[in-house]
Amino acid sequence: MKLQTDQIEVFFNPHSVAVVGASRNVNKAGHVIFKNFAENRARGIFKGSLYAINPNETEVLSYRCYPSLSRVIDPIEVVVVVVPSQFVPQVMREAAAKKVKAAVIISSGFREVGNIALEEEIKGIAQSANMRLLGPNCLGVYDSRTGVDMIFLPETKILQNGNEVVVTPRPMPGNLAIVTQSGAFGVAALDYLAGREMGVSKFVSFGNKADVNEPELLAYLMEDRETEVILLYAEGIAAGRKFLEIAKEVTKTKPIIALKTGKTSSGARAAVSHTGALSGTDKIYDGAFAQAGVIRARDMDDFFHIAKAFSTQPPPEGDGIAVLTDAGGPGVMAADECDTRGISIRKLSDVTLQKFEVLKDQQKIPKFAATLNPVDLTGSASSEMFELATKILLDDPDVHSLIVIGLHHVPGLDEDFVDRIANVTSQYRKPVVACDIGETEMAMYVRSRFEKMGIPSYSSPEDAARSLVALVRYGLYLKKEGCYDAYLANMTRKKTRGPK
Numbered sequence: 007m008k009l010q011t012d013q014i015e016v017f018f019n020p021h022s023v024a025v026v027g028a029s030r031n032v033n034k035a036g037h038v039i040f041k042n043f044a045e046n047r048a049r050g051i052f053k054g055s056l057y058a059i060n061p062n063e064t065e066v067l068s069y070r071c072y073p074s075l076s077r078v079i080d081p082i083e084v085v086v087v088v089v090p091s092q093f094v095p096q097v098m099r100e101a102a103a104k105k106v107k108a109a110v111i112i113s114s115g116f117r118e119v120g121n122i123a124l125e126e127e128i129k130g131i132a133q134s135a136n137m138r139l140l141g142p143n144c145l146g147v148y149d150s151r152t153g154v155d156m157i158f159l160p161e162t163k164i165l166q167n168g169n170e171v172v173v174t175p176r177p178m179p180g181n182l183a184i185v186t187q188s189g190a191f192g193v194a195a196l197d198y199l200a201g202r203e204m205g206v207s208k209f210v211s212f213g214n215k216a217d218v219n220e221p222e223l224l225a226y227l228m229e230d231r232e233t234e235v236i237l238l239y240a241e242g243i244a245a246g247r248k249f250l251e252i253a254k255e256v257t258k259t260k261p262i263i264a265l266k267t268g269k270t271s272s273g274a275r276a277a278v279s280h281t282g283a284l285s286g287t288d289k290i291y292d293g294a295f296a297q298a299g300v301i302r303a304r305d306m307d308d309f310f311h312i313a314k315a316f317s318t319q320p321p322p323e324g325d326g327i328a329v330l331t332d333a334g335g336p337g338v339m340a341a342d343e344c345d346t347r348g349i350s351i352r353k354l355s356d357v358t359l360q361k362f363e364v365l366k367d368q369q370k371i372p373k374f375a376a377t378l379n380p381v382d383l384t385g386s387a388s389s390e391m392f393e394l395a396t397k398i399l400l401d402d403p404d405v406h407s408l409i410v411i412g413l414h415h416v417p418g419l420d421e422d423f424v425d426r427i428a429n430v431t432s433q434y435r436k437p438v439v440a441c442d443i444g445e446t447e448m449a450m451y452v453r454s455r456f457e458k459m460g461i462p463s464y465s466s467p468e469d470a471a472r473s474l475v476a477l478v479r480y481g482l483y484l485k486k487e488g489c490y491d492a493y494l495a496n497m498t499r500k501k502t503r504g505p506k
């Protein structure tokens with residue numbers, strides 16, 4: 007199915023933008039949005055022209071302010087509408103007369119509060135002018151590369167003590183795209199990703215989706231060179247059949263990780279008053295997502311954990327998982343979790359077991375180390391043992407991926423074990439995830455060091471296992487669809503963050 011993705015491109019990379027409702031009042035949404043564009047323009051990131059529209063001002067942030075769109079002589083490609091809902095139809099009529107290509111309506115007060123007629127009215131105006139419409143009741147678009155930033159939540163705030171703090175960080179450029187029905191959740195996701203130093207390519211909050219909806223956004227992101235992984239938050243999915251057709255196409259080249267809420271009758275009711283979404287039967291979504299190769303996260307943590315794994319690791323070639331640990335219990339926990347999720351941890355091959363026996367004879371790993379899988383180096387583990395064992399495991403053709411649970415508490419383990427493991431793993435195209443448990447200094451160091459070395463790291467064995475299993479399942483899906491090799495050939499993210 008071919009959708010007109012060139013009509014969507016303009017939202018992310020416009021030549022000219024007008025903010026209708028641009029205000030000098032720093033506490034207003036229209037001020038923040040205009041300031042975002044003005045600052046990105048001053049920095050040379052946003053390269054388009056910028057216009058402020060507000061009948062009550064003559065100048066906003068040193069830009070001339072026009073009383074209405076019709077008073078701007080130059081063409082305008084995109085309007086961002088930030089005025090109360092009752093004024094939106096008039097703004098849309100002016101935009102239509104000016105042959106604006108796309109409108110983003112941030113304003114609330116439409117279908118989500120029962121004001122269906124008002125929503126239909128603006129939709130009608132857009133349709134008859136061949137103007138694309140994002141929203142209403144949305145946060146619009148953020149593009150880390152083009153400097154388009156319609157997020158009305160300020161990046162920093164001044165606290166009562168006079169200190170300036172970051173409140174809504176914009177993440178660095180990266181390969182994750184966020185497509186979200188909930189603006190607030192989307193922004194929380196940006197905060198999480200910025201904090202974890204996970205980069206974002208594009209962010210789009212589509213709110214009530216009066217016009218532009220999930221299938222079109224997915225089709226657009228499928229072609230987007232900056233995006234390698236798509237994160238989707240949805241309460242109810244519009245155009246179900248179309249969504250499935252597009253999603254099936256997209257997942258052959260890019261993973262879609264979905265958090266679909268409104269699963270229960272209480273949640274579904276909340277979704278109706280949030281974005282007017284009809285959530286549908288949850289079981290149907292489960293089946294549909296599985297059919298289309300969409301990875302469904304069970305909750306918010308799962309969503310981010312899986313995203314982290316996909317943003318740096320390739321899907322494995324098969325379902326052979328090895329667990330390497332210095333901690334028996336957590337090794338069992340990881341094995342349990344893999345099994346619960348349908349991927350059992352198999353015994354290692356005789357060749358690999360023999361290699362471990364040789365290491366035992368050479369006293370390079372403890373005689374009492376367990377090697378059947380999980381491989382448990384025990385509390386006598388050292389950095390060198392982790393390095394040797396990682397290599398042996400990844401050399402095994404039946405081991406397609408690895409979970410390393412290196413609890414830092416054991417006496418013989420130096421902090422360099424992370425770098426040693428990362429140096430070994432960077433020589434293979436097999437996904438690796440890591441885990442260290444604890445909330446004090448060393449645990450924090452180990453986890454963040456793993457991530458700096460390009461290995462996603464988790465604070466529980468189950469989280470690590472679940473994230474890896476999602477990769478395994480996606481790898482199996484790609485194989486089944488016959489597109490695994492093409493996928494790997496196109497993939498740039500694997501080991502792009504390699505050892506530093």
Ligand code: COA
Nearest residue numbers: 027029034035059060088089090112113114143144145189
């Ligand atoms: N053209 C241009 N500017 C206009 C206008 C028009 N037709 N009508 C009003 N304005 C100006 C106002 O004069 C004001 O500027 P000022 O500060 O210089 O006086 C500015 O637009 C904003 O109008 P105002 O009435 O002050 O509204 P507001 O800023 O308090 O609220 C919204 C506007 C859109 C933010 C608000 O109605 C809203 O919908 N809030 C919820 C947004 C939301 O949560 N969206 C979903 C996110 S997920």
